[in-house]
Amino acid sequence: MIECEELRHAFGDREVLHGVSLRVPEGAVYGFIGPNGAGKTTTLRVLATLLVPTSGVARVAGLDVVADPVAVRRVVGYLPDNAGVYDRVTAEEYLAFFAAAAGLLPHARARAVANVVELTELGRLLDQEVSALSKGQRQRLQLARTLLHDPRVLILDEPASDLDPRARIELRLLLSELGRMGKTILLSSHILTELADVCSWVGVIEGGRVVASGPIDEVQAALRPGQRVRLRVLARAAELGELLGRLPFVRGVRALEPPTAEGAGGVEVTYEGDEARVAELVRAVTAEGVPLVGVEAERRDLERLFMSVTEGGK
Numbered sequence: 001m002i003e004c005e006e007l008r009h010a011f012g013d014r015e016v017l018h019g020v021s022l023r024v025p026e027g028a029v030y031g032f033i034g035p036n037g038a039g040k041t042t043t044l045r046v047l048a049t050l051l052v053p054t055s056g057v058a059r060v061a062g063l064d065v066v067a068d069p070v071a072v073r074r075v076v077g078y079l080p081d082n083a084g085v086y087d088r089v090t091a092e093e094y095l096a097f098f099a100a101a102a103g104l105l106p107h108a109r110a111r112a113v114a115n116v117v118e119l120t121e122l123g124r125l126l127d128q129e130v131s132a133l134s135k136g137q138r139q140r141l142q143l144a145r146t147l148l149h150d151p152r153v154l155i156l157d158e159p160a161s162d163l164d165p166r167a168r169i170e171l172r173l174l175l176s177e178l179g180r181m182g183k184t185i186l187l188s189s190h191i192l193t194e195l196a197d198v199c200s201w202v203g204v205i206e207g208g209r210v211v212a213s214g215p216i217d218e219v220q221a222a223l224r225p226g227q228r229v230r231l232r233v234l235a236r237a238a239e240l241g242e243l244l245g246r247l248p249f250v251r252g253v254r255a256l257e258p259p260t261a262e263g264a265g266g267v268e269v270t271y272e273g274d275e276a277r278v279a280e281l282v283r284a285v286t287a288e289g290v291p292l293v294g295v296e297a298e299r300r301d302l303e304r305l306f307m308s309v310t311e312g313g314k
Contacts, residue, residue: 001026001153001184002047007056009042016042018208019056024186024201029179031199031216032188039208040188041081044157047186048078060153077146081158081188087131091122091141094130095148102149116144120174136167143174154178156187172198226251226270229278231285232294237265243288244281249273266294 002024009017017039024030034040045051046058049069058065061075086094095116099109117123120140125133133141139159146154159175160168175198179185187199196216203213212219231240237259244253244267252270259265271277278295285292 001028001061002030002186003057003059004043004047005057007043007046007058008054009046009051010054015054016208017046017053017056020205020208020210022203022210022213024184026184027179027182028201029175029185029199030187030201030203031196032186032203032205034188034205038205040205041157043205044078044155044186044188045080048076048155049073050078074149075152077149077151077154079142079146079154079156079159081161083142085130085138085142088129090127090129091133092126094141095144098145099148104149112148112150116147119147119177120144121170134167136163136170139163139167139171140174143171147178152184154183154185154187156185158188160189226272227274227277228268228270228297229281230256230266230268230294230296231281231292232266232296233264233285234291234293235263236288236290237263237267239288239290240267240285243290244269244284247271247280247284249277249280 002022004020004022007017007020008015020039020043032040032043042051046053047060047065049065049072052066060072063072063075065072086097089097092113095113096109099112104112117126120143122137122140122144125137125141130138130141143156143159146156160171163171175185175187179198179200199216201214202216202219204211204219233240237255241253241255244250249272250269251272254268254270256266256268269281271281275297278297282292282295
């Protein structure tokens with residue numbers, strides 16, 4: 001649904017994108033992460049037809065962003081970082097204005113506004129002036145605005161920026177719902193833990209180049225081979241390394257903290273195979289009479305992934 005091939009862009013004599021290539025399949029929620037100045041926003045602006053690339057090709061829904069920008073805008077909903085809003089209008093007036101600006105016919109505008117209001121749960125805020133809305137409510141309003149023309153693709157630049165925890169949770173739930181509706185979503189963010197919960201694909205950009213891209217699990221597996229699970233026991237933690245190391249599918253056992261005087265502690269086990277291997281690990285531990293009290297599969301750790309493929313400007 002979104003393709004970039006050797007995309008380059010320069011501001012004057014300063015090149016910001018150095019051959020960005022990425023692919024976002026239809027229906028994916030793609031998290032675009034990278035340090036400040038890496039080229040995230042520039043890439044998103046090129047895809048949204050707001051910047052013309054110096055060279056390379058960018059397509060959205062098969063449409064070239066340079067050759068056919070008007071058609072691209074019909075299928076894209078773009079939310080920039082720190083987008084401004086009109087303060088002295090109500091939320092309903094704000095949405096009605098942008099429904100008209102999107103070219104919707106009068107009979108279709110009210111229906112479009114009603115649909116996005118229901119989706120973003122803005123109903124009780126419609127008669128309030130935008131100036132009275134919180135940051136999170138404004139962000140939901142602007143996301144509703146991007147959805148008015150029912151775009152197939154959403155390009156969101158730092159949508160969770162400066163939101164409080166509750167607003168972030170609400171935004172995450174909304175993005176998950178949009179993903180279930182079949183929207184293709186490309187979003188950038190510095191809040192990596194938020195992306196891990198909502199994204200199916202990830203791209204890491206540094207220094208104007210994409211250094212990793214693909215389904216999150218595949219990228220993480222390539223960078224850190226093997227599955228991982230954490231086991232916590234009430235006693236005999238020091239024995240777990242030798243005990244689990246006998247299993248042919250176990251590739252490593254690492255202590256998480258020194259055992260206590262009672263022998264309690266935890267280990268991280270690296271293994272090959274699917275979740276059935278976890279059941280075998282549990283059986284091996286309990287068969288030896290070791291008091292197992294916790295089993296925690298490794299979460300998608302985007303922070304660790306990010307640190308492993310970027311150099312932080314070094």
